[in-house]
Amino acid sequence: MRNIAKELNRKVIGYDLNVVRTDIIKNDARNIPLADNSVDFVFIDSPYSDNIKYSNDKNCIGKISCEKPDFFDELEKVAKEIHRILKPNKVVSWLIGDQWLKRKFTPTGFLLYQRLEKYFEPMDTICVTRHNQTSNTGLWHNRARRFNFYLRGFKHLFIMKKK
Template sequence: MKKPELTLQTTTLWDYPSQHYGDRMQGDQNYPGATPSYIIWNLLKRYTRERDLVVDPMCGSGTTIDVCKDLSRRVIGFDLSPYREDIIPADVRNLPLRSESVDFIFIDPPYGKNIHYSDDPRCIGTLSANEEGYYRAMELCIREIYRVLKTQRYMALYCCDSFQKKKPFAPIGFRLFSIMEQWFIPVDIIAVVRHNRTLKRRHYHTEAERGNYFLRGFNYLFIMKKETKHKK
């Protein structure tokens, strides 16, 4: 795949047809649900400076760690089920960090039960986005992000809505945004074009037409600011 140049995005529609930029990979494109690294690159360029401390509390294959190294940011990556040695085991709801100690947080959480990440019962990927338990778990996660982030600094959450046949549509993006709004000031909402394998398969499109539903064509990227030390 020919990769375009990595540039700073200037509109609210972001598109980059590869999980990683340059000649090397950031994180692992084969990790299920790996974040496209240009998203993290763009966020760090805008909302952080060199030597700032960046945290990804659901670090997966380590994409955030690798982008931070490329841009000379300090970084700590946590995950319930560490994929690499430089990822620290922790539950996102209880991070081993001091309050108000982090300059920027990026998080790409599970969006319901579509991917199996681990057998750990604390894995948020075992919770259906059609049930309240998922949103309660994500609320605790957002509160913990609020606790560890410094005042006047930013966080970004990347997520997608969920539609499964014979189940109600789950507007995960709007639900998570309204939880975050209780704590943070909204800065912007970006739509990121999805380039996953499902979208390349013709029969998925035929099925979507026949079943009168839509395939997920974009992810939300919510950018939020912690304005005050106390909840809004």
């Protein structure tokens, strides 16, 4: 996303708790250092549970299981902060996946969507196909058949406008 914005000569700022590039600023999305109503667009690819190591930061939302209400409470804090910095009628695009872990499905995307509707007006929902994922192998296909689950081949991209 950052590269696309630069190609279009747009001003872009990237924040993350786990900085892996020099053009990203270390910051927690629950406290964004920008003025109220100052941003035209926000793209966020948030954690969707604690089954992936997102960072070593003890405050990382990705250390909380999406099976706990705390996870969505923390994501809602991010939503409030995005609402604060977005200009009126401007857009947030939020990417998130669901979880299938230990034979249990958690509709992380839909649970987040319910929280986002408090702050933003829905514009569109897009299913983003995940290519080259590790679950697209014979091993995972066999596990899916044996344990009766679907391979998660997409993430939700919620396009929403500030109310």
